[in-house]
Amino acid sequence: xxxxxxxxxxxxMQEGKxxxxxxxxxxxxxxxxxxxxxxxxxxxxxxxxxxxxxxxQEGRLMASLDTKARLSTLHITAAVHDLSATYFCAxxxxxxxxxxxxxxxxxxxLTVNP
Amino acid sequence: SAVISQKPSxxxxxxxxxxxxxxxxxxxxxxxxxxxQQPGQSLTLIATxxxxxxxxxxxxxxxxxxxxxxxxxxxxxxxxxxxxxxxxSIYLCSVSRTxxxxxxxxxxxxxxxx
Numbered sequence: 001x002x003x004x005x006x007x008x009x010x011x012x013m014q015e016g017k018x019x020x021x022x023x024x025x026x027x028x029x030x031x032x033x034x035x036x037x038x039x040x041x042x043x044x045x046x047x048x049x050x051x052x053x054x055x056x057q058e059g060r061l062m063a064s065l066d067t068k069a070r071l072s073t074l075h076i077t078a079a080v081h082d083l084s085a086t087y088f089c090a091x092x093x094x095x096x097x098x099x100x101x102x103x104x105x106x107x108x109x110l111t112v113n114p
Numbered sequence: 115s116a117v118i119s120q121k122p123s124x125x126x127x128x129x130x131x132x133x134x135x136x137x138x139x140x141x142x143x144x145x146x147x148x149x150x151q152q153p154g155q156s157l158t159l160i161a162t163x164x165x166x167x168x169x170x171x172x173x174x175x176x177x178x179x180x181x182x183x184x185x186x187x188x189x190x191x192x193x194x195x196x197x198x199x200x201x202x203s204i205y206l207c208s209v210s211r212t213x214x215x216x217x218x219x220x221x222x223x224x225x226x227x228x
Contacts, residue, residue: 031215042206043157043219050215088156092215100145100210101172102217104156 002027004091006105013079014113021074021108023089030100031092032072034063036085037107043088046074079112086110116141116209118220126226127197134193135223137207142187147208148180151222157206163190197227 003026013019023032031050035043047056049065049072056063060083062075072089086109090102117140127133137146146163161169161182169182184190194201207220 033217035219042221045216045218048215090157092217101147101159101162102157102208103159106156 002029002091002093002103004089004103004105006089006108008108009106010109010111012111012113013076015080016078018078019076021076021087021089021110023072023074023105025070025072025091025103027070027093029067029070029091029093032065033090033092033102034061034072034074035088035090037088038085046087076110081112081114084110084112115216116143116211116218118207118209118218120205120207120220120223122223123221124224124226126228129198129227131197132193132195133197133225134191135205135207135225137190137192137220139188139209143209143211144187145210146184146190147210147217148182148190148192149206149208149219151204151206153203160192160205163192194225197225199227201225202227 005024007022033048034046036046037043047063052067054065060077065072086107088104088107090104092100119138121136148160149157151157159172160175161171163169163182163184165184181193204222204224206222210217
């Protein structure tokens with residue numbers, strides 16, 4: 001059974017600081033996703049990482065994937081209050097036939113304080 | 115991307131009743147999924163809605179409790195049957211395309227069972 005572990009689960013940081021969220025998964029995966037969820041809202045897709053060594057950046061967020069270590073990181077640079085949200089990683093795996101399914105981590109609740 | 119709408123956006127239901135949630139996508143998609151997100155928790159896949167055939171359910175979810183329909187490539191319904199307070203959750207519809215492997219989420223249906 002595929003397991004996805006995120007840490008930390010709670011992260012309180014000051015504006016302007018840098019930090020990294022880690023996502024480990026237990027078995028070989030086809031793709032890794034990062035999502036953002038604001039309170040009371042649905043999930044917003046941030047990144048899809050398709051291959052070993054993939055790195056994607058958008059604004060103050062950068063995601064990377066190491067398939068050999070089964071590890072993805074979401075790095076936050078010079079945090080601002082608007083980044084406060086819950087961040088989920090999810091791993092996509094073939095489940096039979098042509099079906100794929102996502103398994104989610106528990107999420108990291110990020111609070112950026114002024 | 116894909117524009118996904120869900121109806122209703124929220125509902126308060128009595129124990130023992132059933133609620134049908136609709137998911138409509140603005141274009142044809144290969145895969146449609148239903149997830150549950152309990153308060154403060156991560157997302158759990160309920161089932162994959164297959165067009166023209168029975169849904170594929172995940173461990174812990176059964177068709178009698180969560181019947182799903184998918185009559186075409188842009189529409190699906192999830193029914194939560196014989197509800198109990200433990201069914202109080204956000205139910206999210208999700209769609210994906212093979213390329214570019216994005217998976218998008220609808221706005222969710224917030225269900226409260228009293």
